[in-house]
Amino acid sequence: MLNSETKDGFQKRGNKWSYRYSVFDPITKRSKQVRISGFRTKAEAIADKKVKEYAAQKGFYVPKSKETVSDLFSKWIQFREDTREKKISTLNRDKQMLSWYILPKLGHLSIQDLTGEQLGEFFREFLKSGGKNNRPLSHGTYKACRTTLNQGLEYAVKLKRIPFNPLSNMVSITGKTKTVSAYTPKEIKTLLEALIGYRLYAFFFLLCHLGARKGEICALRWSDLDFENRTLSIKKTRGKSNGKEYEVNSTKNKRGMRDIHISIETVKVLKAHQERQQLEKMMCGSAWQDSGYIFTKEDGSPVDSMRAYFIFKKIIKKLGLRDEPLHVLRHSHITALLRQGVSPEIVASRVGDTVKTILTTYASVKPEDDRLSAEIFSELVASA
Numbered sequence: 001m002l003n004s005e006t007k008d009g010f011q012k013r014g015n016k017w018s019y020r021y022s023v024f025d026p027i028t029k030r031s032k033q034v035r036i037s038g039f040r041t042k043a044e045a046i047a048d049k050k051v052k053e054y055a056a057q058k059g060f061y062v063p064k065s066k067e068t069v070s071d072l073f074s075k076w077i078q079f080r081e082d083t084r085e086k087k088i089s090t091l092n093r094d095k096q097m098l099s100w101y102i103l104p105k106l107g108h109l110s111i112q113d114l115t116g117e118q119l120g121e122f123f124r125e126f127l128k129s130g131g132k133n134n135r136p137l138s139h140g141t142y143k144a145c146r147t148t149l150n151q152g153l154e155y156a157v158k159l160k161r162i163p164f165n166p167l168s169n170m171v172s173i174t175g176k177t178k179t180v181s182a183y184t185p186k187e188i189k190t191l192l193e194a195l196i197g198y199r200l201y202a203f204f205f206l207l208c209h210l211g212a213r214k215g216e217i218c219a220l221r222w223s224d225l226d227f228e229n230r231t232l233s234i235k236k237t238r239g240k241s242n243g244k245e246y247e248v249n250s251t252k253n254k255r256g257m258r259d260i261h262i263s264i265e266t267v268k269v270l271k272a273h274q275e276r277q278q279l280e281k282m283m284c285g286s287a288w289q290d291s292g293y294i295f296t297k298e299d300g301s302p303v304d305s306m307r308a309y310f311i312f313k314k315i316i317k318k319l320g321l322r323d324e325p326l327h328v329l330r331h332s333h334i335t336a337l338l339r340q341g342v343s344p345e346i347v348a349s350r351v352g353d354t355v356k357t358i359l360t361t362y363a364s365v366k367p368e369d370d371r372l373s374a375e376i377f378s379e380l381v382a383s384a
Contacts, residue, residue: 076151114162116166119170202269204311
């Protein structure tokens with residue numbers, strides 16, 4: 001039977017279920033019946049009706065709309081571009097998550113028809129075979145994709161396109177994100193010794209000795225450096241996204257804007273780098289671009305932020321060091337300082353982050369740390 005109305009108000013047409021419920025229309029000031037359809041099972045329809053009725057009781061009214069997920073998320077991205085709400089790198093990451101993963105599967109659906117069950121199934125399939133050639137995707141990519149989808153749906157709630165975010169009550173899928181394991185001071189020394197002959201040696205030296213982010217080092221100008229007082233002002237970041245270089249007048253977070261002291265050895269390395277840059281300027285002649293950056297290409301223009309990455313990967317492979325991202329140099333700096341007893345507050349201030357992030361994200365723990373803790377406590381008890 002094609003059209004069969006059940007006694008409890010749910011209806012099945014073909015292989016899809018629908019239902020009706022009453023809402024208060026703030027425009028007409030009257031109660032009206034609204035039909036919601038498109039459910040695969042009656043159980044889905046019942047669950048959705050409970051949510052809609054709860055929203056109606058709370059005074060949420062969302063007019064029926066045929067706006068698709070693709071339509072809504074396009075408006076969300078445009079809003080962020082117009083208001084410059086997010087950093088370029090974050091915005092481009094969200095664009096990638098949308099174009100590569102979310103919109104191909106969900107873009108054609110009505111934003112008002114999205115259910116938590118649909119999204120749960122999408123993410124399970126996404127992790128199983130959402131990568132290139134239907135390969136499983138990493139948990140890190142899953143987290144990035146979920147973040148993008150969640151923020152876009154929150155935007156839809158603000159616009160009153162949907163009464164609530166269907167992703168908000170969906171339990172996050174657990175998994176493991178690859179962790180970064182810090183290099184030892186000896187490994188850092190080996191790495192820097194192998195880099196001495198490279199024109200960007202000072203770049204890597206700063207990454208190791210300051211624990212700064214790559215984008216912060218790329219944005220440094222000579223005007224940010226005070227040789228006499230041995231201080232360095234970190235206040236900008238440069239990066240590359242979608243093949244284009246960009247620079248913003250801020251760091252990753254508010255704590256990133258900082259003035260830090262540098263060692264005598266760091267001053268020597270930077271002065272040597274400055275002399276080398278002056279020589280390159282003489283050799284380049286009129287073609288030299290006086291950009292003012294500490295780290296540049298051979299013609300004086302800002303260094304490509306990806307160049308250091310490729311050099312780093314080449315060197316660690318040659319040295320047989322553990323394969324890690326370039327960010328491991330920041331991890332290594334932070335971990336080494338903490339192990340030497342420098343307080344988390346001082347470390348956090350120096351590297352431009354929060355104490356919580358320092359302790360939960362960057363501080364690497366190794367088996368020898370646990371053995372040392374056991375010996376220290378035994379000695380404390382024995383000498384009491």
